[in-house]
Amino acid sequence: MTAPRTTLALLLFAPLAFFAAFFVAPMVVVALSSIIADDGALTTAHYARILLDQYHWDVLWVTFRIALLTTLICMLVGFPLAWYLVRIVRWRAWRRACVILIIVPLFTSNIVRSFGWMVLLGRTGLVNQGLMGLGLTERPIRFLGTETGILIGLVYILVPFVVLTVGNALAKIDTAYEEASADLGVGPARTFWFVTLPLTLPGAVSGAIMVFALAVSAYVTPALLSGGQITVFSMLIFQQYSSVFDFHYGAALSITLLVLTLILVTVAGRIGEGRKPA
Amino acid sequence: MQPLLSIESVSKRFAGHQALHEVDLAIGGGEFIALLGPSGCGKTTLLRCIAGFLKPDDGRILIEGADITGAPPYRRPLNTVFQSYALFPHMSVADNVAYGPRRAGTGRTEAQARAREALALVGLEEMGERLPRALSGGQQQRVALARAIVNRPKLLLLDEPLSALDLKLRRRMQIELKHIQEKLGIAFIFVTHDQEEAMAMANRIVVMNAGRIEQVGTPADIYRAPASRFVAEFVGEPNLIPVEPARPGRMRLKVTGAELPYAEGVRCVMARPEDLVLVDGTPPADLATAPGIVEEVVAVGPVTTLFIRCGDVVLKVARLGMSATALHPGSAVTVGLRVSALHPIVE
Amino acid sequence: MQPLLSIESVSKRFAGHQALHEVDLAIGGGEFIALLGPSGCGKTTLLRCIAGFLKPDDGRILIEGADITGAPPYRRPLNTVFQSYALFPHMSVADNVAYGPRRAGTGRTEAQARAREALALVGLEEMGERLPRALSGGQQQRVALARAIVNRPKLLLLDEPLSALDLKLRRRMQIELKHIQEKLGIAFIFVTHDQEEAMAMANRIVVMNAGRIEQVGTPADIYRAPASRFVAEFVGEPNLIPVEPARPGRMRLKVTGAELPYAEGVRCVMARPEDLVLVDGTPPADLATAPGIVEEVVAVGPVTTLFIRCGDVVLKVARLGMSATALHPGSAVTVGLRVSALHPIVE
């Protein structure tokens, strides 16, 4: 439907004004400072320094790879969990308890959680003790300070986002489609693959994009769990802002990450969306 | 001969509401069965039990003698055309139709060829590439039909497949459906709430009411010899004329005073509006007559119905064409009815 | 007298598709108008323009002389029964119905009482506490109706309100709707694709096709004197008999050879199936006759239709009752038609 201009203006004025004042304007400041040299002249040197250096591309690759894997694992873990909650759990009290269990971990502080991870996944942690006790491994397996560790930590805090979005999408699917598929002689597993999954895709893509974006920009979790041995892009940015104090370079790093992520997310959204508003 | 489908005393209850009550039904191969009944009588529920989406609380369902009561839907040799179509919105029309064969292991080309064939059968061969939402309601319904018949099931369940179509298209689809059914030899169970549709299409009609089967019979049986007042009223417009006991072994029509052999439990007899005539001059000997006053004239297409008050009773008299509109409310007329056409209603 | 509703040359275009094309219509207070037409012809679009959900691209809409073309829906003294029901899923049935009065400032108890009354009118007095999704399709539709009439609007728009109901209930609702309409003096614009429904209920019928109004008239006008082939075919089953020019000033029926006065642009004439009779022995003088072979016999309730092939043309002959079933496909018969009953179709 084409919009009556006044309605549109009424609806969009407050949110856009707010964003202009408290997001766009500060970000313009950042963007400007990214093209200013120390002496105040305009320069593209910061960007050249980033984009012409293989190292930054390596870090970007690590960052996006971790984010992508995080997204993937979140989907693999979150989808069954959402399915379980929406389709399998019949007892409302238990479903609600599960929702609480899923949400509550988000409230814990990263730092305390990282202690939890050390207790669980550390060199002498419960998991390694268990594995060694069972004779599955001789030396403790390293989880912390590896990409695996970062993945475990990121998946942990991002899985709830998938469960909530995918769960909402699942709950909205008309079961008639699944019945139609069953009626056509297709068993549950393939009905899931050919009907349910494609139908939840918009919700899942939305959740995946959220997870991907959050994983790309996450700082505290990767910083704590990398043990300083893996660098993701947000750490480079944080470094510039908090210990090197090169705000111009830091700004250029930020804008680079923002733009690249937005491009990726937009492309993914195009693929997943498909549905246009009425 | 073993029936294709046997339903044996199936009951289904929803939270305190008895949706199906000991339903028994047997259907032969290639039959066209219409399931007729008022809204909420359990038609969809029965269909869903047959298709396997609901498990009956009691009773058994057999296909060719094999008990499938507990079998999941995807193990049953039947297909459904859903009331809401339930076309997969993310697949093209052709993919929707090819879905069944593909999942059954048919190769891509072969499945597409069969889909094209099925689409041709419903007159949509050119729409294969479109998405379902780009079709009109009637076209969507035909796609649902194509999708259900492409697998050549033994039994096809159709839940009000024509209810969203306009009359013209519905008539065309009725004829096409009947042709398809005859050509493929598939048995159809066709839910409808339109008794004309049921009569035009079905070999046998099953009339349901409040979770029970009231009558099963050919269209003519159901129309001419309804087993209950409910069926008489549900299938067309009946004249229900009260009777009273007369001399031993006989009962008398309240309106004309004509007499009939006595039958236990009969409080009224039925005559269809087309069985009644207006009499000019002396009536033939086999007609019982009664004087009356025209109350209302309703002309609907080919048939004009006169509502004629004869004492306490208003009789409906059907006449062909609109010529009857020459009669006006208030005219005095004589209604004649052939006693042999009367059907006693047992209560 | 000022009409209740005037539609003046209203046009509406959707992304390249002309859904309404300069539609003109005037409706008086208390009229019962049926809007009849095939799927996609613009019925819903016209209704939505009247209700205020769509703004016409061109033209004006007036209620009692006041231009309401730009008024928002909630300022228009009319209500709508939606095709998709649009019941509020989070409210009980009673709250759905009480919604209108409540918004108009009626107190809680009073609104609930009126809701109960309206629900009783549609036979759902006991369902007030349920949520809409716990009702069957037909029940939902009745709730939508109750919700729309509870406010006693001047004009009620109904978009296929009875299409999901079974015949019996539909008949009851038709009569009830008509009573409600007459009792409350509300004007109804009633969208339907069922021409029998339109004829049974409406004072006037508006036939639409492809965004245009084809004909406006009483049911008898529309049925007996359709303005176009489209109307003839859409409203009931016509026999369209081709004509050819004969001696000057005359044209000849292809089937019987009977002659008619010549009229410009006429390629065929229409006779309704009930205008045709089967002739035994010598036909009366005013009948044109043609020999034919019975192809098919369709008995639907009171009317049996015979499809009789006379050369190139298949003629439909309607007869009352099922007695005609004595005729079988293959029987040779003589069809008779009264020339005065023929209606020329201008193309």
Next chain:
Amino acid sequence: QQALHVAWYGGNWGDAFKACVADPFTKATGVTVVPEVGTSTVTLAKLQQQKDAPTIDVAWMDGGVSELADAAGVLEPITQGSVPNLANTVPQAIYKKDGSIYAVGTGYYSLGLTYNTQEIKEPPASWNDLWKPEYADAVTIPSPANSSGVPFLFFLHKIWNAPAGDFAPVFAKIKELKPALFFDSSGAASNAFQSGEAVIGAHFNVGAFDLIAKGLPIGFAVPKEGVWATDARLHLVKNAPRKEAAQKFIDTALTPEASQCLAEKLFLGPSVKGVKVSAETARKLPWGEKGSVENLYLLNWADVNAKRAELVDTWNREIARK
């Protein structure tokens, strides 16, 4: 009287600053102290952002950040007249640029060898022990995100006698290290030691003795190469709204009582002359039992800050990737 806003660190540091300086100050002057808790870098960021209208009067910041703050022009000179106790302060703890005092040390702390006494019976004698194969995957040293990270590189550069200005050998050696983690906060190091994730590594004496005090099997050793140290410094904020109270506060921090208190609580090596501490505490001071400020390896922060960006960058490229 308005409250004085003092920026200091979190955890046991903040507790100690409160008990040793703020409380006596409040008792003496009646001015309450409002702590602005944050790490040195965050404090500096705040000072920079509110240069024009500061809300903080006095700020504790670490060596290194202190120089940056001075360069950023957010500091007010501390004068002898307004802070009489400067006279009692060891000269190394008075930081001047262009003749004016921009910072004053309130106590030294060091980064020494910390180890788990259950796993390691003999106290390690050399920094090179970190490379022993038996400690593989259980070693920790600071990352450049920690304020000691870059200085530690300088320290290693010095003890390994690397060529002047050339850090390549240092990075080459660190590359061979098999760490459990490179910690970016003192807390993270403590966490690693208390969970057993690290059994040996560099840690601050403040943190290590805190763990020991809590009863964990931890030892702190000053190896033969010595330890690197720095200090927590007090600064007067330029245009401080409560300047007089701020000066009085700094003066309070430089009393022998405050200095001794900090030594007892945080094991900070006193920057005030002639402070006596218990024998028990003396053992835990950054310079060990017998030493003094003379024994500490104190960096020239100007050098460090000049190379900071470059070293961080090299570290990122060489060390912090797998």
Next chain:
Amino acid sequence: MIARFLIRIVALAALAYLVLPLVVIVGASLTETSYLAFPPQGLTLKWFGVLFDDPSYVSAFVTSTLLALAATVVAIVLAIPASLALARYVFAGREAISSLLMSPLVLPYVVLGAALLQFGSAIGLARSFEALLVGHVVIVMPFVLRSVLPLLTPEQRALEEASMDLGATPVATFFLVVLPQIRGGIVSGGLLAFISSWINVELSIFNTSSALNTIPVKMFNYVQYTIDPTIAAVSAITIVAAALVIILLDLLIGLDMLSESRRP
């Protein structure tokens, strides 16, 4: 059946994965040792006592909660009209506006935090509750938008029309029909928003001060130097408080957002 069983296994394993660290944290908060230990050595509540004796923790709890609440409410109030506009209408710049409103999601918070501090001090907004609030609103709004947008379907539109047809003004329609319909999205989006705000360190850290400290920033600063059971206790309290609040929310407005939609 097998698939169902597998899903059950995966789901329960996932739940265990989510719960285990919580067990460690709560366990560690009960230890009698002065350092973090798991399994706890001895059981005591003394660390909770330490917290409750320290008014700065209590006030940080209050600040965090108020901030998260305010940010969530403002974000909801701003996101609903925005999503109505985005879902209902096609207009020039629609895509751009939608990307703009979503982009805080992909920005490292530290950038926005520093930018806001810099920009905020320029307009006199630095280091106040308002400064924290606007930053939090910006970063949490995408969560609400993402959750609400998919619920504004054409079917939903039909209900609005029905409401207006029955004489309800747009405002009445919004509160009586739209709001109840998108409640699920608002609740789940609002919950994510609340959480994101409650746990934020990177953005808040630049704008907090002594009088205005949030729990995560306070903890972050604390653990830079010391880690002891008090912080586990803080987390344990947060866990319990969060669980209680969620249960309360559930009782008040119903969080049944994951319950399967039942067809008639």
